[in-house]
Amino acid sequence: MKDNKFQREALQVKEAQAKIIKYANPLESEDVSLDECCGRYLAEKVIAPHPFPAFNRSSMDGYAIIAGDTRNCVNGQVVWLEIVDNIPCGAVPAVDITPGTAARIMTGAQVPVGADAVVMLEVTERREEEGKTYVGIRKKLEANSNITPQGFELSQGDLVLPTGRLISAGDIAVLAAFGLHTVKVYRRPKVAIFATGTELLEVHEPLEPGKIRNSNSPMLEALVKETGGVSVMLGAIVDDLELARSKVQMALETYDFVITTGGVSVGDYDIMGDLVREQSGNMLFNKVTMRPGSVTTAAVRGGKLLLALSGNPGACFVGFQLFARPVISLMQSASKPFLPEWSATLGTDYKRVNNFTRFVRARLEIKDGSLFAYPALIDESSVTVTIKDSDCLIVVPPEEKGLSAGDKVTVIKLPG
Numbered sequence: 507m508k509d510n511k512f513q514r515e516a517l518q519v520k521e522a523q524a525k526i527i528k529y530a531n532p533l534e535s536e537d538v539s540l541d542e543c544c545g546r547y548l549a550e551k552v553i554a555p556h557p558f559p560a561f562n563r564s565s566m567d568g569y570a571i572i573a574g575d576t577r578n579c580v581n582g583q584v585v586w587l588e589i590v591d592n593i594p595c596g597a598v599p600a601v602d603i604t605p606g607t608a609a610r611i612m613t614g615a616q617v618p619v620g621a622d623a624v625v626m627l628e629v630t631e632r633r634e635e636e637g638k639t640y641v642g643i644r645k646k647l648e649a650n651s652n653i654t655p656q657g658f659e660l661s662q663g664d665l666v667l668p669t670g671r672l673i674s675a676g677d678i679a680v681l682a683a684f685g686l687h688t689v690k691v692y693r694r695p696k697v698a699i700f701a702t703g704t705e706l707l708e709v710h711e712p713l714e715p716g717k718i719r720n721s722n723s724p725m726l727e728a729l730v731k732e733t734g735g736v737s738v739m740l741g742a743i744v745d746d747l748e749l750a751r752s753k754v755q756m757a758l759e760t761y762d763f764v765i766t767t768g769g770v771s772v773g774d775y776d777i778m779g780d781l782v783r784e785q786s787g788n789m790l791f792n793k794v795t796m797r798p799g800s801v802t803t804a805a806v807r808g809g810k811l812l813l814a815l816s817g818n819p820g821a822c823f824v825g826f827q828l829f830a831r832p833v834i835s836l837m838q839s840a841s842k843p844f845l846p847e848w849s850a851t852l853g854t855d856y857k858r859v860n861n862f863t864r865f866v867r868a869r870l871e872i873k874d875g876s877l878f879a880y881p882a883l884i885d886e887s888s889v890t891v892t893i894k895d896s897d898c899l900i901v902v903p904p905e906e907k908g909l910s911a912g913d914k915v916t917v918i919k920l921p922g
């Protein structure tokens with residue numbers, strides 16, 4: 507029978523997070539092509555190499571003119587200008603516009619020198635006379651009408667994307683527009699995942715009496731991928747300290763970050779708790795004032811982080827969101843490593859409280875323009891099924907009398 511495993515100093519969630527993220531250092535950077543960079547974190551800032559748009563651009567199909575030439579277009583009067591050029595998209599204007607002249611121009615084409623407005627086709631007419639073509643304009647125009655000036659969106663030298671930015675489809679459009687076909691991003695961390703538990707069967711195995719399928723490892727695999735990491739599945743091992751020790755050692759030597767699930771409480775077979783305590787000098791924490799996941803344990807060995815999550819599926823999920831997610835994000839130098847916190851109104855009473863902060867899986871709904879959070883009907887640490895119905899975690903502070911419908915609450919928004 508073991509003795510000192512019952513004495514654990516509990517840290518607040520924020521304290522535990524601060525301890526673990528100290529060791530989450532950004533990895534090296536690598537060049538990737540545009541088609542591979544969505545969801546990666548930029549390892550360099552992107553500066554506009556030229557103004558965008560690069561030239562004064564027509565925003566209408568019509569005629570490029572000098573606005574002042576339309577000053578007499580009042581009371582139905584038509585002004586006639588000679589058409590001296592035709593500028594389709596992609597062409598370079600051949601002629602400058604001078605008073606009394608116009609160029610036919612299409613949306614997106616470069617506005618010729620001298621023109622300061624584009625009049626749309628709908629307010630014009632044409633006539634031919636002595637081999638020349640004229641456009642008649644029925645509308646008085648202000649200077650700059652229907653022209654998108656060079657640099658309207660960005661000037662040369664402007665900061666386009668900062669380091670640590672999570673690259674999205676909109677970012678890719680801008681990178682492409684600037685001809686940046688490769689970008690520097692942080693390498694994805696290789697995250698080893700393994701489960702401990704003599705009761706665990708592989709997903710493909712038929713159910714046996716007393717056994718369960720290992721559902722935490724595939725859940726963690728998906729969470730690691732969702733966070734931008736590369737998950738390396740190391741299977742499940744029986745509750746054997748020796749075996750766990752060599753597996754942990756190999757994983758720490760080979761991968762960037764190691765996550766385990768199971769065996770961190772005080773039970774006879776809770777080997778991960780024992781394993782971390784063996785080298786208590788490099789333990790970061792083994793108790794956190796949270797539920798589920800109070801037994802979440804972390805250590806640093808040879809500069810690598812080991813996060814031992816609870817085997818209870820709810821605790822495993824919450825432990826990942828609070829501790830693994832910021833670590834994996836910071837290894838990619840994410841500027842926002844933590845999930846966002848929102849304010850919401852509690853949709854139904856929630857009376858389960860104790861002296862630890864509770865992270866209650868819940869569903870968000872917008873009603874009459876306000877955000878409501880509805881706690882899952884069963885949210886015990888051991889419950890698996892309601893994880894899938896949740897898009898947030900309600901943060902229920904400790905030592906409250908319980909919360910009532912209508913109370914303001916903080917929720918941690920889950921991705922997706």
Ligand SMILES: Nc1nc2c(c(=O)[nH]1)N[C@H]1C(S)=C(S)[C@@H](COP(=O)(O)OP(=O)(O)OC[C@H]3O[C@@H](n4cnc5c(N)ncnc54)[C@H](O)[C@@H]3O)O[C@H]1N2
Pocket residue numbers: 701702703705706718719720721722723767768769770771772773776798799800801815816817818819821887888
């Ligand atoms: N005497 C005490 N008992 C327990 C305490 C305590 O403070 N004193 N804490 C309870 C709390 S809270 C939690 S949470 C659990 C933590 O358990 P462990 O992290 O040690 O995990 P296991 O014992 O290995 O398993 C718990 C539970 O989860 C199932 N499990 C484990 N691995 C998986 C997996 N990969 N996929 C799906 N399900 C898994 C396992 O079969 C057990 O049912 O301890 C309480 N006990």
Ligand code: MOO
Pocket residue numbers: 796797798799800801802816818820821887
């Ligand atoms: O650690 Mo347990 O998940 O607190 O309920």
Ligand SMILES: [Mg+2]
Pocket residue numbers: 768769770771772773775776817
């Ligand atoms: Mg246990």
